[in-house]
Amino acid sequence: MKKIISALNDIYQKTDVESSLYSAFGELLYSAVTPAVPFALPAAEKFDENVAQENGVTYLCVHRMTGIYYVALKGDGRESRNYAVMLDAVIGSGEERLRDDFSTEEKLRLLLSGELSSVQKNMFRAHFSDVKFCHYMLSLVTRTREMQSELKHFLSMIADKRDYIVTMDERTLVYLRAACDDNEEYHSSYEFASILYENVKEELRIDLTICTGGTIRSFQELSGSYEKVIFTYKFGKLLSPAANVYSYNDYILIRILSDTPKPLLIKYFDSLLEKNGSEVLADPELMNTAEEFMKNSLNISETSRNMYIHRNTLIYRLDKIEKETGLNLRVFGDAVTFNLLQILNTLIKGE
Structure with a gap:
């Protein structure tokens, strides 16, 4: 550097x-x-x-x-x-790119970056010709380089022989975890990421963020998968800064809307916003409550328990959101509309 x-x-x-x-x-x-x-x-x-x-x-x-x-x-x-x-x-950014003695990790880092030409990718393809790709794509971002070293050692201890651990930069690791076995115990990459986060917190007590880019099922999908977790990290931190695990699937709508011209985004936003909705969007307490409520499948009991607040306090906040925005988050359709408002607000601000 x-x-x-x-x-x-x-x-x-x-x-x-x-x-x-x-x-x-x-x-x-x-x-x-x-x-x-x-x-x-x-x-x-x-x-x-x-x-x-x-x-x-x-x-x-x-x-x-x-x-x-x-x-x-x-x-x-x-x-x-x-x-x-x-x-x-x-x-000399390309001086180290295609050496024959590159390790598997180094080859994967270059492939995941998405910056290799088709010819360069083909040069690496033979190295992975025997690999049947069906791997969860996870990025793990730590607060410091020292934490990353601890995390990489921990992952190496739990990794299967078909897994890959790749250092992308001083704080970021990519973990390609073999999936798709008949006895696979996890239903999705997000479920695996959530359990991995809890295990890391318990064993290492370090701060980290995990993003999932879904499942890689072919060599060709490697190059685009890292771009997905970068996008997920960026908008996950903007929309849900208190969370620690993010899934690309939750941000596909943002990916679509991010290419929409700003005047059109403002038009959509204004058509959905009612009464004093902007005040709700600017209130951290109400926004956090709404996010937790939607994350817990619109379940009042589960949300109040996870937020350590009284059930009546949660109901009061939901009623306040409905009064100011006209959206009852207990109703699935209104919850979807509220989430869309939050996304549009973030994209319009350009944060």
């Missing part, structure tokens, strides 16, 4: 090109300028030879042994792209 930071500083001092360094999850690691160049990772298909341009920013994907990083350069014209290509050559 020191080589990347040095290159960003050199380019800024010599050309005044503003740039910042981010992790694959969009966390700012370093910036040559203040404020940092904004980051909103483009879709994998928009990258051409490690470079993508979108909304006034040029992105360079950098592969290192320690993980995958992104450099964001201000501007999205030809000049900015040329600087990105030059920076790619200076830091």
Whole structure:
């Protein structure tokens, strides 16, 4: 990473090109300028030879042994792209990419990143020709590098010989857990992730977030699966910051709406919002209550028990939400509408 930071500083001092360094999850690691160049990772298909341009920013994907990083350069014209290509050559992001002596973990890290060309993917395909892919896709993000080391050791102790554990960056692990056996005890990747989270908390007592991208069933699905958990992590933290386990399936609607023009999102939002609904959306207590109520299948007894509040307190809050928004969360259709309002509100704010 020191080589990347040095290159960003050199380019800024010599050309005044503003740039910042981010992790694959969009966390700012370093910036040559203040404020940092904004980051909103483009879709994998928009990258051409490690470079993508979108909304006034040029992105360079950098592969290192320690993980995958992104450099964001201000501007999205030809000049900015040329600087990105030059920076790619200076830091040598591709210098370690296709060595024959790469370990299985290193090959998987490059495949999961989604940045390899079809030719490069085929070069790795032979290595996995004997693997029957049917694996849960999980990303596990810890608060510190030290926690990641503990977590990786723990996973290696419980992993099956068909499982894969991949270090993506200094805080992120990918765990590909073999599934689809006749005696498989879990019904979904989310169920497995939830139980894994509780086991890790009990054994290691560390802070982490787990995101699931569903089940990988072929070699071809590897490259897109990591993008799914990055997306899930981003919007999971925005919409449900108190949660620790997120499933991509819960955010597919957001994925669809995220490509909708903002004026149209505002139109949808205004058509659904009634009375003083905006006040409810800005109230952390009411929003947390609504989220827990929906997470517990609209069950009042289960929700009040999990939130450690009296049943009547929960009913009072639900009544208040209904009074201000016109939506009775006890009714499934209204609960779906309320969830849509929350999603639209987040996308409109652009947070």
